[in-house]
Amino acid sequence: MKTGRMFRGFFVKTISFVGYTVQYGCIAHCAFEYIGEFVSVSFLELFGQSISTDSKRNTYKSLFLPTINLQQCSGPSMEPTITNHDVVFSERVSRHLCRIQKGDIVIAKSPFDPKMNICKRVIGLEGDKVCTSGPSDVFKTHTYVPRGHVWLEGDNLRNSTDSRSYGPVPYALIRGRVCLKLWPPHNFGVLAESPNDGRIL
Amino acid sequence: MFRGFLVKTISFVGYTVQYGCIAHCAFEYVGEFVSCSGPSMEPTITNHDVVFSERVSRNLCRIQKGDIVIAKSPFDPKMNICKRVMGLEGDKVCTSGPSDIFKTHTYVPRGHVWLEGDNLRNSTDSRSYGPIPYALIRGRVCLKMWPPHSFGVLAESPNDGRIL
Numbered sequence: 213m214k215t216g217r218m219f220r221g222f223f224v225k226t227i228s229f230v231g232y233t234v235q236y237g238c239i240a241h242c243a244f245e246y247i248g249e250f251v252s253v254s255f256l257e258l259f260g261q262s263i264s265t266d267s268k269r270n271t272y273k274s275l276f277l278p279t280i281n282l283q284q285c286s287g288p289s290m291e292p293t294i295t296n297h298d299v300v301f302s303e304r305v306s307r308h309l310c311r312i313q314k315g316d317i318v319i320a321k322s323p324f325d326p327k328m329n330i331c332k333r334v335i336g337l338e339g340d341k342v343c344t345s346g347p348s349d350v351f352k353t354h355t356y357v358p359r360g361h362v363w364l365e366g367d368n369l370r371n372s373t374d375s376r377s378y379g380p381v382p383y384a385l386i387r388g389r390v391c392l393k394l395w396p397p398h399n400f401g402v403l404a405e406s407p408n409d410g411r412i413l
Numbered sequence: 414m415f416r417g418f419l420v421k422t423i424s425f426v427g428y429t430v431q432y433g434c435i436a437h438c439a440f441e442y443v444g445e446f447v448s449c450s451g452p453s454m455e456p457t458i459t460n461h462d463v464v465f466s467e468r469v470s471r472n473l474c475r476i477q478k479g480d481i482v483i484a485k486s487p488f489d490p491k492m493n494i495c496k497r498v499m500g501l502e503g504d505k506v507c508t509s510g511p512s513d514i515f516k517t518h519t520y521v522p523r524g525h526v527w528l529e530g531d532n533l534r535n536s537t538d539s540r541s542y543g544p545i546p547y548a549l550i551r552g553r554v555c556l557k558m559w560p561p562h563s564f565g566v567l568a569e570s571p572n573d574g575r576i577l
Contacts, residue, residue, distance in 0.1 A: 235431060238438040245437075310490065321548035324524035326474065360488035384485035385548055 248303035248388060289366030289374070290331055293317070293404050299395035300403070302388035312362070312383075314340070314412055317390040317403055320364065323381055331390065332374050333406055336363035338383070341413050344376060354413075362386065367407055444468055444552060447483055449495050453530030453538070457481070457568050458495065463559035464567075466552035476526070476547075478504070478576055481554040481567055484528065487545050495554065496538050497570055500527035502547070505577050508540060518577075526550065531571055 294300060294317070302319050306312055314334055322328040336342040342363045345353045357363050361380035366372025375381060393399050406412060444467035449458050458464060458481070466483045470476055478498055486492040500506040506527045509517045521527050525544035530536025539545065557563050570576060 235435060238434040239431060241441075242434040242437055245441075321546070322524065323546040323548070324522070326524060326546070326548040358488070360486065360490060382485070382487040382490070382546065382549060384487070384490040385546060 244304075246304055246308065248301055248305075248391075250299060250301055250394070289368050289372030290317070290333070291368045291371075292407065293333075293367045294331065294390075294393070297396070298393060298399070300390045301392040301394055302390045304388045306389045307386050310383075312386060312389055313337070315406055318362075318364070319387045319390060320381060321385045321387060323378060323385060329387065330364070330374075332364035332366050332372075334362050335365045335375070335406075335412055336380075338362070342375075343411055343413060346376075347408075347410070360384070365408070365411065369408055369411075440468075442468055442472065444555075446558065447493075447495070447552075447554070451495075453532050453536035454481070454495055454497070455532040455535075456571070457497075457531045458554075458557070461559075462557060462563070464495075464554045465556040465558055466554045468552045470553045471550050474547075476550060476553055477501070479570055482526075482528070483551045483554060484545060485549045485551060487542060487549060493551065494528070494538075496528035496530050496536070498526050499529045499539070499570075499576055500544075502526070506539075507575055507577065510540075511572075511574070524548070529572070529575065533572060533575075 288296075306316070307318075312318060312334060314337055316334045317331065318334055319329055319331050322330050336357045338357050338359045338361055340357050340363070341354050342357060343352060344355050345351065347369065357380050360383050362383055363375045363380050365374045365376065390403060393401060393403055444465055446463055447466050448461065448463050450460055452460065470480070471482075476482060476498060478501060480498050481495065482498055483493050483495050486494045500521045502521050502523045502525055504521050504527070505518050506521060507516060508519050509515065511533065521544050524547050526547055527539045527544050529538045529540065554567060557565060557567055
């Protein structure tokens with residue numbers, strides 16, 4: 213009789229623990245979904261994870277920890293604005309209110325791998341004219357960004373796979389807008405403007 | 414009295430936020446009810462039908478050829494489209510119509526899917542806007558809920574010849 217009561221007490225405790233975890237998990241998830249998340253730029257190799265052999269692509273995978281949604285961003289395509297080992301904060305509000313603007317740095321889902329994310333700057337919105345040729349090309353070519361799409365480019369033009377190779381990306385793939393650099397402390401603050409100003413037409 | 418009222422309001426707001434977050438996560442990770450409009454999926458899904466679309470297959474990357482999916486429209490981030498998956502990444506898909514003499518084909522790029530409506534004559538799909546990224550898919554339609562006489566699992570594609 214006493215064992216039965218003990219067992220029932222233990223069972224009730226487990227159920228309420230699971231209930232609280234689910235509740236807490238849901239609230240944390242909604243906070244990351246609708247407010248923002250921390251993004252860490254670091255060498256994934258240090259953590260023993262394999263990354264794409266395409267070193268030009270600035271990719272990131274996500275680790276969901278119970279308290280912070282830590283995303284890891286790696287690659288050289290956003291230098292010098294964002295370099296390896298940087299931690300940035302990406303907010304979700306602009307994306308939900310459709311207020312992403314030209315010149316914003318965004319985190320988006322990769323169009324070629326639904327599990328990976330990319331970090332690039334928005335160079336053109338729907339309807340804008342964008343330059344598809346390189347800065348060193350003799351003949352300049354242009355294209356218009358289709359409805360519902362954005363044109364993304366990395367700041368490090370020589371070492372970035374972006375819309376110049378895979379075309380415009382649907383707006384719906386954007387996850388959030390990078391608004392603050394948190395680490396390293398001497399770089400804390402708002403991110404720099406695009407070093408390739410001539411490309412925003 | 415004022416403090417009691419304030420405490421009650423705060424706890425009401427707290428419960429609403431809690432309940433809202435749990436409901437949101439249920440819709441995000443389990444499934445949602447969708448009301449469809451438009452003729453592009455006739456006769457499988459007609460105007461004003463209500464279907465249930467589950468999220469588990471999409472999160473586990475288990476969407477297969479022949480599945481009906483709800484996806485975000487590539488041309489309007491606020492709209493959703495309901496089409497059938499005719500090809501996954503690497504598949505060969507037929508880009509010409511059934512009545513064309515010369516058949517043309519293309520390969521679906523990595524990370525993309527090829528969507529077509531069941532009502533080929535009246536559907537704007539991948540035949541006009543090309544393959545869409547897999548990441549735009551929201552869920553897989555698995556059950557028709559309304560009208561009651563059509564309740565149940567959805568029919569196979571009426572255009573079987575197009576799935577290569």
